[in-house]
Amino acid sequence: MMQRIANLLVIKDNHVLLLKKPRRGWYVAPGGKMDPGESIYDAAVREFTEETGTTPIDPHLKGVYTMMIKDQADEVVIDEWMLYTFVARDLEGVPFKTTREGELGWHPIENLHTLPMAEGDRTNLLFAVSETGLQYGTFYYTEQFKLLKEKIQKSVEGVNRNDGK
């Protein structure tokens, strides 16, 4: 079955809550795999709560991404999954500091530009913290998570690009 991953970025007091994964030292928004029959919303809330010990307030979807893993030569598709990225502007509780998944911590929003992470994640998280509306797209990575290419679309509810004509 194709994996579906939901993650959730909490933005509060100009900081974001990120998980530093031990393997590469890369930062991610807390999240994980959807269960069968789960909605993307319930999955994002459940995974965030399990990983942080806190409850996100009013999460809202900011991005839906098709993730492709290809060989180095960019020819053979090795894996494909869906990623759903939510944002919340508040949470209840005090986050864990260390978990089995890695180290949790608050980081200034602007550090999303420089902290080590998958390049597609940087694109997604910067959109989520700074832009209105939704982002869609496909990211192509190697098995070593080097970004091969990305293709992005965006939309904002009620905004019609013909309105200005």
Place this chain on the structure above:
Amino acid sequence: MMQRIANLLVIKDNHVLLLKKPRRGWYVAPGGKMDPGESIYDAAVREFTEETGTTPIDPHLKGVYTMMIKDQADEVVIDEWMLYTFVARDLEGVPFKTTREGELGWHPIENLHTLPMAEGDRTNLLFAVSETGLQYGTFYYTEQFKLLKEKIQKSVEGVNRNDGK
């Protein structure tokens, strides 16, 4: 591979463009299966264009649904897929009238309450035409597409339910 279906409802001059499928006579928003590596946005636009002969203007995602098919006794999961529902407020071109997929036509928005369709589709399309924000959820159907149960969540960007406290 788990199916991912994208559909798109165009709302214009208080009418919606619906496809009447020949099998049951049920109405749907035009759409179809995502291709590997496609984003949900590109899939919705491509499928809509193929089925109607027109181009949607500024589509925006309104719903993400987990679709479960279960046996009559609501015990065994027979199939599971994802449904992504977009809305657009305009299109370019004149829609086909008859296609291999069924009959295309404009219907008054309020007819979404009464036209024959899958009950979960009615929930989704009524949300898409009348509410702000995004809807998420899981629909459980029998193989004959009788709705067994639904579980729905909603969110609106920038709206915090704690603001009113």
